[in-house]
Amino acid sequence: xxxxxxxxxxxxxxxxxxxxxxxxxxxxxxxxxxxxxxxxxxxxxxxxxxxxxxxxxxxxxxxxxxxxxxxxxxxxxxxxxxxxxxxxxxxxxxxxxxxxxxxxxxxxxxxxxxxxxxxxxxxxxxxxxxxxxxxxxxxxxxxxxxxxxxxxxxxxxxxxxxxxxxxxxxxxxxxxxxxxxxxxxxxxxxx
Amino acid sequence: xxxxxxxxxxxxxxxxxxxxxxxxxxxxxxxxxxxxxxxxxxxxxxxxxxxxxxxxxxxxxxxxxxxxxxxxxxxxxxxxxxxxxxxxxxxxxxxxxxxxxxxxxxxxxxxxxxxxxxxxxxxxxxxxxxxxxxxxxxxxxxxxx
Numbered sequence: 001x002x003x004x005x006x007x008x009x010x011x012x013x014x015x016x017x018x019x020x021x022x023x024x025x026x027x028x029x030x031x032x033x034x035x036x037x038x039x040x041x042x043x044x045x046x047x048x049x050x051x052x053x054x055x056x057x058x059x060x061x062x063x064x065x066x067x068x069x070x071x072x073x074x075x076x077x078x079x080x081x082x083x084x085x086x087x088x089x090x091x092x093x094x095x096x097x098x099x100x101x102x103x104x105x106x107x108x109x110x111x112x113x114x115x116x117x118x119x120x121x122x123x124x125x126x127x128x129x130x131x132x133x134x135x136x137x138x139x140x141x142x143x144x145x146x147x148x149x150x151x152x153x154x155x156x157x158x159x160x161x162x163x164x165x166x167x168x169x170x171x172x173x174x175x176x177x178x179x180x181x182x183x184x185x186x187x188x189x190x191x
Numbered sequence: 192x193x194x195x196x197x198x199x200x201x202x203x204x205x206x207x208x209x210x211x212x213x214x215x216x217x218x219x220x221x222x223x224x225x226x227x228x229x230x231x232x233x234x235x236x237x238x239x240x241x242x243x244x245x246x247x248x249x250x251x252x253x254x255x256x257x258x259x260x261x262x263x264x265x266x267x268x269x270x271x272x273x274x275x276x277x278x279x280x281x282x283x284x285x286x287x288x289x290x291x292x293x294x295x296x297x298x299x300x301x302x303x304x305x306x307x308x309x310x311x312x313x314x315x316x317x318x319x320x321x322x323x324x325x326x327x328x329x330x331x332x333x334x335x336x
Contacts, residue, residue, distance in 0.1 A: 058264070146242050148260060148277075151287060169266075169273070176270040181279030184286055 031086065037069040043096060046070070049108050053172040073130045073171060074119075081129075112175035120164055128163035135163070161185045222327065238322040246289075247321065250334030255317035262320055267313055274314045275307070 033039060041047040050070070054060050059068040076082050095101045102108040102115075123130070137157060142150035152166060165185040174180065224233055243259040265273030277286035295311040296304050311317075 146260065147244055148287070173266065173268065174271045174273075178271060179275070180271055180273055181275030182281055184276065184282040186285045 031082065034086065034089075035071045035075055035082075037071065040070040040074075045096065045102050045108060048105060050172050057171055059171055068134065068171075072133070076126075076129060077133055109176065113177045116168075116172075116175045116178070120168060123164040124162060131163040131167075155186060159186060238324055241321045241323055243321075248334065250332070252335065258315075258318045258320045260320075262315070267315065272307070272312065272314070 041051045054070075059073075061067070075085050096103070100107075102111050137153060140153060142153060145153070155161070156166070168174065168178070168183070169180070226233055240261050240263075241259070242261060246259045247257045249256055262274075265276070267273060275291075276282060277288040278291045280290060282288075283290040291307060291311070295307050298304055298308055299310065
């Protein structure tokens with residue numbers, strides 16, 4: 001290799017590295033910025049309904065002041081799962097900008113059962129991974145819970161139920177067409 | 192003579208009673224207490240909902256039992272009824288809860304319905320949570336034992 005060639009490869013390498021850093025940086029920057037609640041509720045669809053409803057619940061205000069934001073429950077923490085979720089989100093953008101499927105509260109209501117079922121299915125498949133980022137059932141002190149809670153949580157550990165099996169509607173209003181009185185896991189006690 | 196005594200006794204009695212109510216009226220304080228009307232009202236006392244295992248005693252037959260647990264998480268809307276999560280026919284055993292009374296399925300003219308009657312849909316209309324509050328006025332009611 002001549003010294004000119006050497007210089008050339010060297011500068012290509014440097015430029016590559018710099019470009020890489022910039023691209024990687026902006027990628028992560030974009031990932032970070034789209035992973036905030038402000039970003040999620042910058043769409044009126046999300047601000048008008050899910051956010052309104054969240055404000056009534058324990059995950060928005062509570063005794064201890066620890067709260068959950070949209071991405072805490074809806075975006076995975078691990079990098080690879082997060083990227084997959086972000087790619088799926090591009091489909092949601094298509095519906096927002098092109099089809100306007102849920103751009104009025106009425107249209108939102110009409111689609112809500114379908115949307116909620118998607119979330120339930122995802123959470124079931126991941127064993128409620130996002131809930132478990134904050135709640136560790138092994139760390140729950142059943143003595144300090146209501147008996148109702150403790151009984152069911154012991155059963156959940158024994159029989160492998162997941163949080164969303166029992167806690168549907170924890171953050172938003174339940175959709176029309178879903179009857180909580182028809183849905184509970186387990187065969188329960190005899191008789 | 193006897194009549195006159197009777198009448199004056201009655202009149203005296205009446206005087207006692209009315210006199211009494213007049214003084215009693217002065218003793219009664221409103222919930223607002225003695226706070227001046229133009230001032231801010233008294234600070235509300237915070238009270239926690241009681242969770243009581245086994246439920247509360249009922250004081251009389253046909254009393255809607257009081258709710259022995261917190262309810263702020265459960266919504267009753269036209270779309271769905273959060274209480275039925277545990278008190279429905281289908282779920283009550285799994286959730287180890289008492290089922291809503293059979294009476295809740297009867298229509299106005301006594302017909303048995305598949306679903307909770309619309310007369311019994313809004314549970315909190317009859318079933319109330321309990322807090323450990325002192326009675327505001329003295330009450331000597333004794334429940335049916």
